[in-house]
Amino acid sequence: MEAPECPVCIQPMTVPIFQCQSGHSLCNSCTVKLSPPICPICRQTMTQMRNWQLEDLVGKAIAACPNKNKGCVYKYVSKEMEDHVKECIFREMDCPMGKVFGTCSWSGKLKELLNHFKDRHPGNCANITSNITSNFTIDNISVTNDCRHFYILQFNKQIFFLSFKIDTVQKLGYWLVQYVGTKKAARQNVYEIQINSKQHQKRTVTYIDYCFSDSMDANEVFRQAQCAVMPLIMMGHFIDNSKITFRCLIKLFNKPAINNNDQSKHATTGQKNGPPFPNRHKSPGPHVSRAKGSGVNNTQSVGPKHGPKKQQANFNKK
Incomplete structure (x- = not known):
């Protein structure tokens, strides 16, 4: 009724x-x-x-x-x-810059949000295509000072929020991508964060995970460490001249068809319902791989273990 x-x-x-x-x-x-x-x-x-x-x-x-x-x-x-x-994508929205930093009092519809950012916050806008990653360089970065940065991204005519945060109390750095819309639609999008070292060109860390909906409070995601996380002691090796560089790529994730045999395999392994994660590593958290002959194990687990996610780093020594 x-x-x-x-x-x-x-x-x-x-x-x-x-x-x-x-x-x-x-x-x-x-x-x-x-x-x-x-x-x-x-x-x-x-x-x-x-x-x-x-x-x-x-x-x-x-x-x-x-x-x-x-x-x-x-x-x-x-x-x-x-x-x-x-x-709801038809709801009245406050400018995220106002919610995060208290620097903007604008409110309006989702379809007006991108134009607002282009007009009032052009330095916080980025476009992403399926073949191009957006590069971000943040200045005045230090692992001894708290900071928060926010960007709005447009991909496949959809809007995403990218947040970067350094928390000196938790001694962690965070990257989070949120889809502006429903939780169900958010999980149809996968984001990839690649952090590049300015000290060593071939040193990178790549993180892949599902997007969160913007209805989830970013601070709560940070608190639970359910996004890309890097210990500050590790992040220090990726900062040079007070700058950090990273790339962001968003991909549509299409759930593959599952036949009866596949379903029996899922039942045997105890996998939960929902779209399977692409190339998910068995052990969550950042993983370091070194070149052969370095005298150390190929895979070494470091950092916090939170949630089903994949982080890999490649170190090639000259």
Whole structure:
């Protein structure tokens, strides 16, 4: 059934639902805007009494996205609507530069965001194609100072956010690519970060993983180390003259068809449902490979172990 409408804003009801002294119920959005807390229908005082029966009904009802009049056609069970609104591509968006650095107060639609960056933040824009990686050089970098950098990327007519962070408390550096849209669509895109040493030309570290949705807080991803992570003691070898250079490539990941034999293999190995990761290394975390004859093992695990991801580094000594 369709979700009941709020008698004030005529939008689908949202929980929690409070009542006034006469029993009128308003959606949560309208209730929090009341100042003073007077019912707009009967002018009686709003109470802290919840309408539990109506909330239960709303939780089971099908509701259209609040951005329906802006073009969104999706409908969800009301209790799932909050998650959808956070990632709806028709939602009103604040400028990420304002959210991260507090330097911009712009807000608008997703389709307007790229033009805003080109106009107000041109140094934070980059285009990526399937055959070209974007190169980034960040100046004034030091492993002893915290920093945060943000870029907006356009690939295949989609928008992505690239974040780079140095955290001297955790003693880690982070790279994160987020897809602006739903979590499901985000996992159809794979990003690759290649960090190049300015001290040794043939020293590189490559990291490959699925994109996150922008609805996921970047700080939470950093905290859980679910993105590209490098210990600062290691990053120091990739910084020269206070500069660090890296490349970013985004690829569409198409899930291959699985026949019955493949399905039995997956069942045997215990692999979870979802698109398999391309060339995923057995041991997560950064991995160092040295040239033959160097007298050390070919594969050496270093750094934190977090999440299913692949990091490799090649060191060729002259």
